[in-house]
Amino acid sequence: MVTDDPQTAGLLTMRGIVKQFPGARALDGVDLDIRAGEVHCLLGQNGAGKSTLIKVLAGAHQPDEGEILIDGEPVTIPHPVAGLKLGIATMYQELDVVDGLSVAENIYLGHELATAGFSQRRAVIAHTRKLLARLGHSGISPRREVGTLSAAGKQIVSMARALSHDARVIVMDEPSAVLDSEEVANLFRVVRDLTAEGVAVVYISHRLEEIRQIGDRITVLKDGRTVASGLAVADTPTAELIRLMTGRNVEYAIPRRPPVADDAPTLVHVEDLGLRGAFSGVSFDVRAGEVVGLAGLVGSGRSEILETVFGARRATTGRVEIDGTALKAGSVPDAVRAGIGLCPEERKSQGLLLDEPVYRNITLSTFARTANAGFLDEGAEKREAGQQITALDVRPADGDRHARTLSGGNQQKVLLARWLVHGCRVLLLDEPTRGVDVGARAEIYALIAELAARGTAVVVVSSEIEEVLGLADRVLVVSDGRVVHEGPTSEIDEHRVLDLVMEGSAA
């Protein structure tokens, strides 16, 4: 697209950016164009590639393919300092400030004002005062130790640092996540001041209502690709944004299952379960052969509910019963003995031993059971793992390969195989298809259906509402740590779920 007005012409353009990590393609052809003086919102679910994209932009990652243009000139950003020199400053989600240093020292970290190695403390303090005043926070002393500031205060320091680089593009990764509403209003004021001066702001947030308030244009990422580029915020309904973020690119079938038999026994009984600071008053039952879905936004408490049922977090109230027997609160071994399995949200950090062979990952919950008097039976382990590798079609079908070398979908299959070997009666799945390609996705859906048909009780958490509604017999909508709706999936549609999710988070 050619824009006539030079004022709004592309300040920064990224074209066809590809970034490959071992076992996963984080970015698979991303386009982004940013104009001077706009707030450009970057939307996408967890794992869509937003963080990788801004790291490429900052020079922290090198793209494998694609080009970056600034003022129409191709540039390379080999390291973060080069990014800053080009006028690209990034405020990361995990606040990147040094607690032990003062406000001024943090702001000038990496580009200290110094003469012959001696820092010009007075100049630094004066500059810092000016920056803080510009952000409307003259109240913060430049000499104060950053560790004593609140999260919002650290955010201001982080922003002042971005300004200190004379940035033309400031990337803000979920800046509002740690702020209360008043602080968010102040943040927006600062953002508006910046854009009025011609600075472009790339704004990342999960809160759609914020994007409505502050954003000019939107780029949506899904599975490492740009699915919509430069949509005008004013002209795009929220439902359309959600569809773009969660919608399927390719048709994949969720198999239809017959309804759960009326006489199916209740396997899981959760009563008034609560975890301080995360959720409270959660009660539900799951019958043998039933699939229950938990729908909700990131941070709504849905993952915490699963982990608490599993005993990975110690419930502060309530109890969990399996087949009528109460579980010991906060004991994973007890839950596993009772026949519960959890496939966690973060496969790599919570699920796998990446540098161990696949077969040992599969038998991680069962090696003690196959062992004789404490001595491992690796032959039996390899046999059991091999059966699951064949049954789930894990590719490559080689149990001796390290788990690290597998793709996301196959890593997920390894985790599922672990609980299949274990023979669990209750399976808790947290985002079972995140970062999983379309083919493996269909296989995982088929497997869930098959497990339910064999009488396993399944609880699924997913950000994709279609997925929850397609897989589950009943859905629980979680918002702000409470279950706001419970009912059969046949009686609710995607829009209604969305409304419920949004209502809760707006409150």
Added chain:
Amino acid sequence: MSDQDLTAKVPAADESARVEKATTPAKRRGLLSGAAGRNLGLVVALVALCAVGVITAGDRFLSVNNILTILSLAAVTGVLSIGMTFVITGGGIDLSVGSVLGLASVWASTLATQTMANDTHWLVMVGVALLVGLGAGLVNGVLIAYGKVVAFIATLAMMVAARGLAEIIANRQTQVVKVQSFLDFFRADPLGIPTIVWIFAVVAIGGWVLLNRTTFGRRTIAVGGNPEAARLAGINVKRHTTYLYALAGLAAGIGGVMMLGRTTAGSSTNGQFYELDAIAAVVVGGTLLIGGRGTIVGTVLGVLIFSTLTNVFTQNNLSSSAQNVAKGVIIVAAVLLQQRLAERSRTST
């Protein structure tokens, strides 16, 4: 036309050449980065050291007596290193083993213990030393696993405290062992090989079996490799962590007994800095300091490399200061090599 044909062929040939190039280093990588390959590297280093020994000291170095000296020198640190291998593989560190060894040797040789041993059996001394080691290890483990104290700090505190307690008990005196049956056991030297070398061998073999063939070993690797994944798979990570430090403490207790046997005296200065020798041997042996991968064979080779080095320097009348410099160089070289290999095996896949 023919020009075009030529240019079209060149990249094709280049392509096949590249493919070939890509396969051969991959094979070599496989050989070097596998467990057997790493140990092979250590064997080569050990053989090279021995060659230096033979060249500079000749028959003196190769004599049976000298080889037994090297093994005796390795034995006490060796036993500590086996325990340390478990702790490090499990993602921890234990700075206290040297001090705990000293405390065990003192406690097992007090007048009271020796009198009791004379009245009953010399194994009483052994039992006391092992219980002291186990107890100190349990305290470490509980503090780290349940008290959530950083391992470095918890075991640093134990290192200081155990040494102090040993000084209090011994009143800074050397306690000579007079239990004849105890001394006889350590002078027995079955098949002409010193008793402490036998003990080292038994502990090393036991450690190998425990790490590679039992559920305990598998848990150790899982807990060190990814504690969260281990926890979510149903492994009791805290309990296992406690066991790991208890095991290291037990090894220190065994080391205390061996020290008594070798020097026939309990002293609060026994085992000073042994924890550093043990950590060095474990790391040089190829156990990852961040946990998740451990090798007993590597540790044994690491211990032997250091004791052979000491022996070669002594044979040539070189100062222990020069020896320490060489030790430092070896540690750094081994770790640098390890990192290169780990990086290459990661990128090759």
